[in-house]
Amino acid sequence: MQPAAMTAEEMERRLRAEFPEAFQEVSGLAITEVRHGGARVRFAPTAGSIRPGGTLSGPTLMMLADVAMYVAVLATYGWVPLAVTTSLNINFLLKPPPAPLEAACRLIKTGRRLAVGDVELWSQGVSGMVAHATSTYSIPPPNNGLTNGVA
Amino acid sequence: MQPAAMTAEEMERRLRAEFPEAFQEVSGLAITEVRHGGARVRFAPTAGSIRPGGTLSGPTLMMLADVAMYVAVLATYGWVPLAVTTSLNINFLLKPPPAPLEAACRLIKTGRRLAVGDVELWSQGVSGMVAHATSTYSIPPPNNGLTNGVA
Amino acid sequence: MQPAAMTAEEMERRLRAEFPEAFQEVSGLAITEVRHGGARVRFAPTAGSIRPGGTLSGPTLMMLADVAMYVAVLATYGWVPLAVTTSLNINFLLKPPPAPLEAACRLIKTGRRLAVGDVELWSQGVSGMVAHATSTYSIPPPNNGLTNGVA
Amino acid sequence: MQPAAMTAEEMERRLRAEFPEAFQEVSGLAITEVRHGGARVRFAPTAGSIRPGGTLSGPTLMMLADVAMYVAVLATYGWVPLAVTTSLNINFLLKPPPAPLEAACRLIKTGRRLAVGDVELWSQGVSGMVAHATSTYSIPPPNNGLTNGVA
Numbered sequence: 160m161q162p163a164a165m166t167a168e169e170m171e172r173r174l175r176a177e178f179p180e181a182f183q184e185v186s187g188l189a190i191t192e193v194r195h196g197g198a199r200v201r202f203a204p205t206a207g208s209i210r211p212g213g214t215l216s217g218p219t220l221m222m223l224a225d226v227a228m229y230v231a232v233l234a235t236y237g238w239v240p241l242a243v244t245t246s247l248n249i250n251f252l253l254k255p256p257p258a259p260l261e262a263a264c265r266l267i268k269t270g271r272r273l274a275v276g277d278v279e280l281w282s283q284g285v286s287g288m289v290a291h292a293t294s295t296y297s298i299p300p301p302n303n304g305l306t307n308g309v310a
Numbered sequence: 311m312q313p314a315a316m317t318a319e320e321m322e323r324r325l326r327a328e329f330p331e332a333f334q335e336v337s338g339l340a341i342t343e344v345r346h347g348g349a350r351v352r353f354a355p356t357a358g359s360i361r362p363g364g365t366l367s368g369p370t371l372m373m374l375a376d377v378a379m380y381v382a383v384l385a386t387y388g389w390v391p392l393a394v395t396t397s398l399n400i401n402f403l404l405k406p407p408p409a410p411l412e413a414a415c416r417l418i419k420t421g422r423r424l425a426v427g428d429v430e431l432w433s434q435g436v437s438g439m440v441a442h443a444t445s446t447y448s449i450p451p452p453n454n455g456l457t458n459g460v461a
Numbered sequence: 462m463q464p465a466a467m468t469a470e471e472m473e474r475r476l477r478a479e480f481p482e483a484f485q486e487v488s489g490l491a492i493t494e495v496r497h498g499g500a501r502v503r504f505a506p507t508a509g510s511i512r513p514g515g516t517l518s519g520p521t522l523m524m525l526a527d528v529a530m531y532v533a534v535l536a537t538y539g540w541v542p543l544a545v546t547t548s549l550n551i552n553f554l555l556k557p558p559p560a561p562l563e564a565a566c567r568l569i570k571t572g573r574r575l576a577v578g579d580v581e582l583w584s585q586g587v588s589g590m591v592a593h594a595t596s597t598y599s600i601p602p603p604n605n606g607l608t609n610g611v612a
Numbered sequence: 613m614q615p616a617a618m619t620a621e622e623m624e625r626r627l628r629a630e631f632p633e634a635f636q637e638v639s640g641l642a643i644t645e646v647r648h649g650g651a652r653v654r655f656a657p658t659a660g661s662i663r664p665g666g667t668l669s670g671p672t673l674m675m676l677a678d679v680a681m682y683v684a685v686l687a688t689y690g691w692v693p694l695a696v697t698t699s700l701n702i703n704f705l706l707k708p709p710p711a712p713l714e715a716a717c718r719l720i721k722t723g724r725r726l727a728v729g730d731v732e733l734w735s736q737g738v739s740g741m742v743a744h745a746t747s748t749y750s751i752p753p754p755n756n757g758l759t760n761g762v763a
Binding site: 177178180181206207208209210211212216217218221222225240241243244245246247248249250251254 | 328329331332357358359360361362363367368369372373376391392394395396397398399400401402405
């Protein structure tokens with residue numbers, strides 16, 4: 160069993176530095192677990208993520224699934240910030256209330272060039288799964304640039 | 311050939327009233343075409359949508375695809391704001407520069423309960439398609455509530 | 462914990478009677494588990510499913526994922542043979558050798574009108590998952606016809 | 613405008629030689645158009661593809677979408693038989709009658725390593741689209757083996 164490439168704290172620190180627009184205190188995102196092959200990310204609803212009727216918007220759930228997948232990739236391959244999503248498929252199963260969400264990502268393929276994972280989205284106090292996503296990330300070659308492998 | 315259920319201006323007005331958090335001047339979204347069976351939506355990059363290296367984030371593209379699909383549904387079925395996404399599948403094809411995007415949605419099924427559409431995302435000055443999405447919306451039954459059919 | 466709507470033997474008997482073209486001795490399919498909310502189906506390669514280089518064809522894997530989902534739906538809702546696939550998304554992860562495959566399906570939503578499930582495909586002697594699918598089935602209304610609920 | 617890498621006749625001849633199990637007279641498949649960036653494939657229903665109620669099975673439609681994508685890849689990249697499907701997403705829109713189907717594939721990305729395309733499935737005498745698929749193929753590197761580039 161390989162360890163994660165870095166701790167959750169270290170990853171949050173780096174993501175905040177690299178993606179100040181997306182990953183900041185007010186974005187509502189918190190990494191709750193990293194491991195080789197997976198990750199968990201929590202999202203506390205922000206004003207912009209709530210929709211009439213008191214539910215969370217679809218794009219919010221897609222963003223959270225994508226972030227969980229990205230964190231799982233970094234936890235497994237190491238710091239490859241130029242890894243990019245090549246596809247994402249999501250099924251919305253239940254309308255989530257405006258409560259914290261937790262995304263649990265598991266990588267089901269960790270190839271040299273492609274990583275594939277699935278993500279389950281759960282909401283506090285809802286018994287069924289809220290949404291389920293499958294996503295593919297393209298992993299950049301090891302020596303292709305300045306950022307890769309550099310904190 | 312049926313006409314659209316409302317004009318682009320009327321739809322923008324209603325969406326801003328109904329979804330003040332998502333659909334406002336600063337959100338960067340503008341409806342450029344509505345028709346029975348389709349829609350076009352334009353997105354002008356906002357600070358939060360730009361990523362290091364000068365590209366637009368994946369969740370931004372997913373949000374735009376989802377909005378274009380929603381607008382096409384409203385243009386075709388009339389004002390059914392409780393229509394919800396049940397699935398979305400997206401392939402990211404080219405990294406878009408931080409320039410305006412245009413999403414072109416075409417409904418390929420307009421059933422009583424389900425609408426299915428595909429969405430092409432194009433970026434100004436990029437010759438190839440930037441992303442392609444397919445999405446399914448669940449259409450609420452005609453008489454299920456207060457909001458439905460009410461401006 | 463609800464029991465399955467019927468045993469694996471009973472389901473095989475019914476499927477062979479209802480779908481003689483698809484579900485017969487020579488099709489290579491065998492139901493190895495049914496439960497409320499899931500199923501396992503085994504596939505022994507047939508001549509037509511093997512491709513040059515000694516792998517199984519993509520359509521064979523898609524067929525197996527679809528059958529596993531169908532069996533899980535029947536095991537959970539009871540005998541609703543008119544249930545139909547409305548969407549399927551599959552990622553091919555590893556080339557399977559021409560050996561028996563096992564599909565494990567789990568339903569993640571069992572709504573009145575829609576069932577959603579994911580399916581893992583494993584191959585004997587291959588350590589990683591061979592393919593992963595997500596699928597949606599439309600469930601027919603209870604009293605819509607002759608076949609429904611009738612053995 | 614680049615020409616197709618080979619004619620429809622030449623491609624059928626090669627496919628029958630390379631994939632005798634899948635591509636033969638009795639399989640019901642016929643290539644009706646090849647071009648750089650796309651293809652059309654026709655399918656005449658076989659006994660095994662018809663389901664009770666007089667419709668075509670889901671796996672039959674998935675097989676046809678996959679074949680159309682494969683033919684489009686070969687028409688565009690040249691004879692790369694080791695190209696393999698890495699993902700396929702399909703929405704079933706209307707139940708097709710047991711009549712000939714036509715699949716129209718268009719490549720929307722033709723990268724060095726990945727090709728992405730969408731496929732529309734139409735049935736004779738049905739006005740709406742029967743199914744819509746999106747698929748990704750992995751393109752093998754140019755000099756990786758014996759089969760590649762060899763008739």
